[in-house]
Amino acid sequence: MKFSFKNDYSEGCHPNILQTLLQCNLEQQAGYGEDEYSLKAKELIKEKIKKADSEVYLVSGGTQANLIVISSILKPYQCAISASSGHVLNNETGAIEATGHKILSIETEDGKLRPSDIIPVLESHKNVPHQVMPKLVYISNSTELGTIYQAKELEELSDFCRQNRLYLFMDGARLGHGLTSEISDLTLERVAELTDIFYLGGTKNGALIGEAIVINTISLQEDFAFNIKQKGALLAKGRLLGIQFLELMKDDLYFDLAKHANQQAMKIKNAFRSKGVQFLADTYTNQIFPIVSNELIEVLSESFDFFVWKKVNEDFSAIRLITSWNTGDDAVNSFIEIINREL
């Protein structure tokens, strides 16, 4: 079978997680997230972000987290704002709209939002009450294009949102990768200070399942658990989620796994770079988008699985390569060998 660089959820989970699942398997635990593993995991997360008054909820996946968070915050006539590449816009089968809310799309080159992107949207939505009211800014870090927010960028965006009474929500499906990028100066603690709500993605970073929603703004915490239950996201055996995050949070395993994925991607990136290959976006996380010839795509496809992302011209296309917490040196090296051989 070919090795796959298609995504970061092809493998199971970090062995520590399975180990703990095994160890506690026959214990009787309270249901619906009241088990001791979930409670400990939540405490650990709050310690890491140094915000004792944040609240943490564990859910199964990213679309679920997004739809619960956004529908819990917005009133019926309010809407979200997202970069046009946002996962909520293109990859969730209208999950947000199905809860009744529009998402306004903003075209940006790099998948990131800046105050200057948002201002015109606010300006063009002032025809009360004939238009939806923008109320929540959705960003992802790392973004769907592999790019990241630097501390200063997030600070400016956060300030802007507070001045304009907009909530700031960070989709952290790949937050580990964003924060451990070699160029990132942002910390988890700072993310918690600058956003109203965000989540730590587990599924794409070594968990079998699970995203940890962190609510920093007190007024958004009220009755949040009801939303989780109503949307079908409250697992009876909550220990399954608790154990994922308990293990990932121990000794910074979460960040180690993400850093590993980033490093493997950077090795491949550098191999391409040294051959003068261009990229669709200049990324420093576990997603890279090299623009290569159709011939090279064909050769690489003999040994590897990956997505051809975007046709650039008749002869060249950008491909997407994603590495994971478990991408080994063998795969990376043999991929690089082909690059070196063919280019």
Place this chain on the structure above:
Amino acid sequence: MKFSFKNDYSEGCHPNILQTLLQCNLEQQAGYGEDEYSLKAKELIKEKIKKADSEVYLVSGGTQANLIVISSILKPYQCAISASSGHVLNNETGAIEATGHKILSIETEDGKLRPSDIIPVLESHKNVPHQVMPKLVYISNSTELGTIYQAKELEELSDFCRQNRLYLFMDGARLGHGLTSEISDLTLERVAELTDIFYLGGTKNGALIGEAIVINTISLQEDFAFNIKQKGALLAKGRLLGIQFLELMKDDLYFDLAKHANQQAMKIKNAFRSKGVQFLADTYTNQIFPIVSNELIEVLSESFDFFVWKKVNEDFSAIRLITSWNTGDDAVNSFIEIINREL
């Protein structure tokens, strides 16, 4: 720590499931339910029900299954019908209504619906277009009260639904327990023939997570996967669900586990019975509702956890005892000892 008879999801999962999770953990598999474990599990289920043209989808939990199924079937102005004890009515935080649909409640003694219960509801909903249109009958087997449908009862209900152009949907969160009850003459195959759609519950019968939705009626199958994704129920690592059902379906493990749970409950039931204790409902599955004195409740509570279900009078209450696939003889015997000693 006290042994708990509070529910059937206190423990983890059957060891075979964890064993397979371990074995395949580092394999790369396709995401979103296209992994080979999910595909095999679905095939196994279709073999068991002997319906090659049914479709199977795996989701995380019961509320999720209920809301996806019901919202996928009903048009905006159509509603579901449920016994007043139905899980969808009382225990899902309005999950169905949140998708836009009313549920009409019918009072029944035993948690079951019969054509004679439904006829008056149809009669009283004919003021077109001022009332919702009843279109789907929701039943559970075993029910929330531990009772079951016999083959003849389900046949009559199924016939009635077809004659009245109503869809029949069976919530099978405890379907294993229903079918392996010592008094049941219903088979899984027959359930698939008589319902339009049903699910096999995993969470309450030895899985860590998961319910397997089976769609028997072809017209309800179209595009079903979109609904799963839209409601945030499509796990990236679908193998997690696939492996649960693959293992449960092998060699009838699913039914063995449920039968075990039932048998443990029946032992306790018989112990109460031999002392002349009455029950809130005459059940033959893994839920029993003995009516006991406050004194006995106090004594039992010293060693066991369980819910006091319903006050019967000043001195007596019904308690709910639930056994699981993993309830051992020790717990059962020591519980029975107390009964024998105290009564």
Place this chain on the structure above:
Amino acid sequence: MKFSFKNDYSEGCHPNILQTLLQCNLEQQAGYGEDEYSLKAKELIKEKIKKADSEVYLVSGGTQANLIVISSILKPYQCAISASSGHVLNNETGAIEATGHKILSIETEDGKLRPSDIIPVLESHKNVPHQVMPKLVYISNSTELGTIYQAKELEELSDFCRQNRLYLFMDGARLGHGLTSEISDLTLERVAELTDIFYLGGTKNGALIGEAIVINTISLQEDFAFNIKQKGALLAKGRLLGIQFLELMKDDLYFDLAKHANQQAMKIKNAFRSKGVQFLADTYTNQIFPIVSNELIEVLSESFDFFVWKKVNEDFSAIRLITSWNTGDDAVNSFIEIINREL
């Protein structure tokens, strides 16, 4: 053609309304409720209730008013409480559920809710977060059964709601009839003090169209207009609604029309009563429910249209008779003649 006692919306509107529509027809007015007629009508209503800080919005009909009000107030996991006879429960095609909210139904004899009716519902909805959270009490005055709330009853209910953090919403589709009932001691001013939100029904009391929603609680006023627009209820030619209420509010026409309807109904009621006829409910508004023989129903049906409401036994049924602002003495007298002749 037979005279109809089927409802109070069979005729057009009070001539004053058409007169003003004619007079101002070719004037250019601002759209979407910003016309001078709507503005004046709202001011008049606020004067009548003596609450300068209430806000008034005009919409087309009762179902529209109910769904806008309820969906604007409740968070996704919150629900309404209604008497089982409530219009929102049985006669609006699931309009409230279509906005995502459950309505809990309480059986009551007379269509009214008292604190003692609501307490058990609150008690049985404490399994957080597995159940919907009751947050709004929906009542109607006069009720769907023609009964009314007295001042003391409404005060008790209002106090109870405030103590329990429940919003109190009065459907006033027939508020005029309720307040001008010969036995009512409640005033419009008092209604505004005791409810968080209510509406003055126009359609059933001499308007061509229109209900005036009055929001007394400041926190519920924020951005309310957005909800009206989003639900398709904001008429471009808002003058149509404004003129209805401007005319109805002048010189208490609204109350005069309702009182007339009530009086006509009472004449018929007294005619039945003097013959010893029983009623389904003891009403003092424009709806009466006499229990009469099948023979009498047949005779009355030769000259009049009305609904046979409820079969009481093989020989007797309750019929529903509704009078309107325009029910003349001729119709009433000839109906009474038949009663006197036949009984």
Place this chain on the structure above:
Amino acid sequence: MKFSFKNDYSEGCHPNILQTLLQCNLEQQAGYGEDEYSLKAKELIKEKIKKADSEVYLVSGGTQANLIVISSILKPYQCAISASSGHVLNNETGAIEATGHKILSIETEDGKLRPSDIIPVLESHKNVPHQVMPKLVYISNSTELGTIYQAKELEELSDFCRQNRLYLFMDGARLGHGLTSEISDLTLERVAELTDIFYLGGTKNGALIGEAIVINTISLQEDFAFNIKQKGALLAKGRLLGIQFLELMKDDLYFDLAKHANQQAMKIKNAFRSKGVQFLADTYTNQIFPIVSNELIEVLSESFDFFVWKKVNEDFSAIRLITSWNTGDDAVNSFIEIINREL
């Protein structure tokens, strides 16, 4: 007071409508659209479109019509497609999304959609089941920019939709203006043949209230009335809507009124044109968008109300002028005088 060219709903309604409202005011009529005026109006519309098997429903306004139609047709995971200028996208406070459905926006210069605009959207929405499924094409005629569809354009679009199993829905808020444009070769009959569903706008063409939804595709007709009731759009006094369309349909009044509005706009357009003024779009209906200097705007604003639509540069902006069924020669002539004097 200044004369307003701000919109086509500033005045009341054509006198014939008020006349009939007066004449039948005290008649008793069946409620909820079963009155004889509504029934006759519907028959007249079906005669005009020469489609006896179409169904007609009367509702109050455009947003209401749009949300009822779209939500009645789409399954939860399906979405609509609209030109970016579409009323449903920008001017209805998220009404469509509030019913659970996304609208995909397509940028077009002239507010019209062609197959070539839609193809890329279909191509980029094939990642089943991760994306919404496009299922309905929303167009308006005349468009929000005043442009129109010619017969050939609508035929091509209709063919394309049928080949791609997309429903075609025409928002006809200004259908009269579209069809009576001096350059239009499209007929009402042809619109009914080429669309699955459309509506005839009354509010912007001489009615006090009302849009007539015409459902041409049989499968979309089933149970449609339930949707109208559920969304709060079923008027108790349906005669109000029936009379609007009965009068408008008599002797082609509907088209005469629209033609008048168009002609008045064309007079102004020609006045601008003869002075070499450019337009934002080249329109032939009752909306024109001349690009004029700030100085001229100031002068015109002394005597007339209108919207400044779009800033073109520091010195020039496009203004929007809308004429109505009731725009008289006096206003038009005095406006033209200013043009002639100032340019």
